[in-house]
Amino acid sequence: MQKISTFVYGIGQGLKNIFRNRMFSLASIATMAACLFLFGVCYSVIANFRSMISKAEQRVGITVFFDEGITDEGISAIGEKIRMRAEISEIIFTSADQAWEEYKKEKLSPELIETFGDDNPLENSASYTVYLNDISMQDSLVRYIMDIEGVRKVNHKKDVSENLTGLNKVLTVLAVAIIIILLGVTIFLISITISTGVSIRKQEIAIMKLIGATNFFIRIPYIVEGMIIGIIGAVIPLLILNFSYGVIISTLQENFQLLLSGTEFVEGKDIMKVLIPVSLAIGIGIGFIGSNVTLGRQLKKIEVG
Amino acid sequence: MRNFGLERALSGDIEPPVIRLDDVSKDYADDRHAIKKMNLVVNKGEFVFVVGSSGSGKSTLIKLLLREIAPTSGKIYVMGKDISRLRQKAIAKHRRNIGIVFQDFRLLPEMTVYENVAFAQRVIETPIKKIKRDVPNILSIMGLSERLDAYPSELSGGEQQRVALARALVNNPMLLLADEPTGNLDPKNSWDIMRLLEDVNRRGTTVIVVTHNKEIVDMMQKRVVHLNKGVLTNDYEKGGYTNAKN
Helix, strand or coil, X not given: CHHHXXXXXXXXXXXXHHHHCHHHHHHHHHHHHHHHHHHHHHHHHHHHHHHHHHHHHHHCEEEEXXXXXXCHHXXXXXXXXXXXXXXXXXXXXXXXXXXXXXXXXXXXCHHHHHHHXXXXXXXXXXXXXXXXXXXXXXXXXXXXXXXXXCEEEEECCHXXXXXXXXXXXXXXXXXXXXXXXXXXXXXXHHHHHHHHHHHHCHHHHHHHHXXXXXXXXXXXXXXXXXXXXXXXXXXXXXXXXXXXXXXXXXXXXXXXXXXXXXXXXXXXXXXXXXXXXXXXXXXXXXXXXXXXXXXXXXXXXXXXX | CCCHHHHHHHCCCCCCCCXXXXXXXXXXXXXXXXXXXXXXXXXXXXXXXXXXXXXXXXXXXXXXXXCXXXXXXXXXXXXXXXXXXXXXXXXXXXXXXXXXXXXXXXXXXXXXXXXXHHHHHHCCCCCHHHHHHHHHHHHHHCCCHXXXXXXXXXXXXXXXXXXXXXXXXXXXXXXXXXXXXXCCCCHHHHHHHXXXXXXXXXXXXXXXXXXXXXXXXXXXXXXXEEEECCEEEEEECEECCCCEEC
């Protein structure tokens, strides 16, 4: 029962602290909100890039050709061995006849086709087209397929896989670096806010210590203060992002129709599904850590006698 | 030099001492010896004046008893418990047995008289019902029933010190430390406070008053402990500021 009243007291005092110390509190909330907004923007951009990369990856296939004279059973066995790999998203078989039909359709004029009669110049061109979940696995998959008996040749686009994987890595590293820097700034500001709050209430804390308040009791209002700053600092950018994401996407689609044709953006609700828990956890966590670390240092400095 | 507390404690007809210092020394980082090999016993129900000039070690003694600082050597027992080495949580518990008043009152300016006193119970998580019962009660004993809603800035020095005393006593401490309680008061208010301290002592609380007020020490004829440059030089059973009858 007492712990509940202590907790309620802590929340009340924490809110009071925010108002007493409103300029620093506002600065902390604004910084936290700015950090988490940038985090949200970074995340939205990365999520969309990743989605685009993933779709691009799915369109980049490996083509596997077989030894001359291979039997249908041999081709099926190769297919089974390829399907065993976890990184495979799809495998499509194209027979020699299908390959010739497609070639004729795409490249040859009807007059030229006539000259071939019933011959199939691509009779050794039956193939599997293999699509991957993760294009960074392409090299190892190619090595694996080349070692399968009955495989004559594997065609793949090395540059595409390398470029997509590289872009993905650069984006992730950039986002992590930005977020770490921003969070560092936020912790610093929360630390200043809490230090100011402690120095304003120095006399009160000294009396609390003197009377026999535990450190836990003294700390509660400041920890609550830090966490409330974190929550408000997270909710503001979430609201802005939730509102603006849909607007920005539809504006982009309207104004850059040609450039973005065929581009599918991640839906706002899918972005928010990740951003809401992560932003709140970061906000509350940073508020908690920032206030707790600062309190440890500040409370030691206050003498009671 | 006779140690009256120790003599009484050893006589076996009273409870264990409220305070016992065994060869306590406190050295500061700048090689200053604030307290040197001090031995002192204060029994339950005693009223003791601690006197001495500035730098004699009076403040250090208070800080040691509050366990704001730890002794460099020796042992300090308060109510039978060794407080020389305590963890933070145990220090908070230890302080709940001690009431303290200072020369500068140390009231919280944005709180009313009632809130200042209730604060002392609030921070040790006393149930609200008990706070509502105890606070008006102690303020009535201090003659402040009519001033519950006043802020410290609206009170006279004597009234402020009575609020501080009420705050120190509301949790029924076994020991009351008063550090220059009359230092900021006129003679009339000083005597009012001393009478209240005497009354508190009569009700069973052990009272230790650190003071420079020669007139009060001389008039009240209580036990007087003299400190000089960190050394306990005299301990009079019923004494004055300078001359004692032991």
